[in-house]
Amino acid sequence: MASKNFDKVIKLLRRYKSYVVLAIGVLVAVIVASLLIYYLVEEGHLESEVWLKFADLLMNIGETMIGTVVIGGGLGTLINFIFEEMKKEEEEAKERVKDWQDKREKNKLFRWEMQNKLQEAHDHVELARILIKSHKSGKTYGEQIRNRIMPSLISLQDFKRKLAHAEDRELVKNMDYLQVSLTYMIAYLSVLIEEFECSYLKISNLQNYQDALANRMRTLFTEVTEGKKEEAITLEKKKVFLEKAEELFGNIDIPSNIEVVWQAMGELDYIWDFIDELRNDKGQKSLYNQFFLQHYFHCLKILKTKQSSINEKMVKKPKFVANMEELKRIEEKKSSDQPLTNQDSLTRKIMREELHFDFATAKRKSV
Structure with missing residues (x-):
C-alpha cells in the first residue's frame, strides 16, 4: 500500500513538476542574486546602499519562502494538497469504474431484451x-x-x-x-x-x-x-x-x-x-x-x-x-x-x- 501511495505521490509531483521547478528556481534565483549583490557591491556609495537594500529584500523573500515551507506549514500544505489530489483521483477512478459497470450492465440488459x-x-x-x-x-x-x-x-x-x-x-x-x-x-x-x-x-x-x-x-x-x-x-x-x-x-x-x-x-x-x-x-x-x-x-x-x-x-x-x-x-x-x-x-x-x-x-x- 505504501509503495502504491509513493508511486501516486511521484506521479503527482511529475504532473506538477513545472510549478515545483518554477518555485525552486525563484527561490534559488532570489538567494543567488542577493549573495552576488553582497559580494560585488562595495559599501560607502549611495548607489551601493540601494543595491544592498535590494539584496536584503531578496534575502528576506528567500528566507520567507524557506520559512513558509519548513516552519510555516507550507510543506504540510504541499503534502496536504498532494493527498487531496490523490483522494480526488481515487474518487474519479471509482466513478469511472462505476460508470463503466453501469454502462456494461445496461448494454448486457439491452442484448438480453x-x-x-x-x-x-x-x-x-x-x-x-x-x-x-x-x-x-x-x-x-x-x-x-x-x-x-x-x-x-x-x-x-x-x-x-x-x-x-x-x-x-x-x-x-x-x-x-x-x-x-x-x-x-x-x-x-x-x-x-x-x-x-x-x-x-x-x-x-x-x-x-x-x-x-x-x-x-x-x-x-x-x-x-x-x-x-x-x-x-x-x-x-x-x-x-x-x-x-x-x-x-x-x-x-x-x-x-x-x-x-x-x-x-x-x-x-x-x-x-x-x-x-x-x-x-x-x-x-x-x-x-x-x-x-x-x-x-x-x-x-x-x-x-x-x-x-x-x-x-x-x-x-x-x-x-x-x-x-x-x-x-x-x-x-x-x-x-x-x-x-x-x-x-x-x-x-x-x-x-x-x-x-x-x-x-x-x-x-x-x-
Whole structure:
C-alpha cells in the first residue's frame, strides 16, 4: 500500500513538476542574486546602499519562502494538497469504474431484451407452423396468421427500430449485419401475410361451405331421429331421411372438409413452403429455412452477451453484400431531402428479387 501511495505521490509531483521547478528556481534565483549583490557591491556609495537594500529584500523573500515551507506549514500544505489530489483521483477512478459497470450492465440488459424479443417472435412463428400443419384447417390457418405471424412481424419491425438506441460498441460495429438479417426475417413473414391477404377469402369460403354442408346434414339427421328416446327409428323415417338427403345433395361429389381446404392451401406457394420440411430429398433448404431460421440464428449470434460474432460465410455471400450496400444507400437517402419511395425498401427488394414475390398477383414467380 505504501509503495502504491509513493508511486501516486511521484506521479503527482511529475504532473506538477513545472510549478515545483518554477518555485525552486525563484527561490534559488532570489538567494543567488542577493549573495552576488553582497559580494560585488562595495559599501560607502549611495548607489551601493540601494543595491544592498535590494539584496536584503531578496534575502528576506528567500528566507520567507524557506520559512513558509519548513516552519510555516507550507510543506504540510504541499503534502496536504498532494493527498487531496490523490483522494480526488481515487474518487474519479471509482466513478469511472462505476460508470463503466453501469454502462456494461445496461448494454448486457439491452442484448438480453433483444434476444428475448427475437426468441419470442421465433417461438410464435414456429408454433403457428406446427398448428397449421397438424390441423390442416383453413380456420387454423387464418387464426395463426392473424394471432401469431402478424404480431411477430410487428415485433420484429419494432425490434429493428429499437436497435437505433443501442450504445454497445460491439453491437454498433455489427449493426448493419444485424439489420440485414432482421430484414430477411421480416421479408419472409411479409410474403406469408401478403399471400394470406390475397388468398384467404377463397380458403375461408371453402371452409364455410364445407361447414354449412356438414351442419345441414346434421340437421336432417336430427329432424328424422327426433322424438322420444325410447322410440325406435322406423323404416319409414329412415326412408324419408334418405330421400331428403338425396334430394339435397343429389349427384354432388362432396369430398371431406379437410381435403377440400387442404388442396386449396396446397396451391399457395409460401404457406405450403412454410409448413413443408426444412430440407427436401435433394438437401435443398425451404424458403422458411433460408430466409427466416438461418437469419434468426445469425441475429442470436450477434446478440450474444459473450463471444458475440457474425456468420462470416453468410455475410460474404454476394446477395448479402449487395443488401448491405442497399441498406447504406437507403440510410443516406433518409438523411437527405429526397423523398423515399417503394423502391427504397430493402424488405420489398428481398421479397421481389430473392423470394420472387409478385406484388401484382401475390404469388411466387416461376424461377
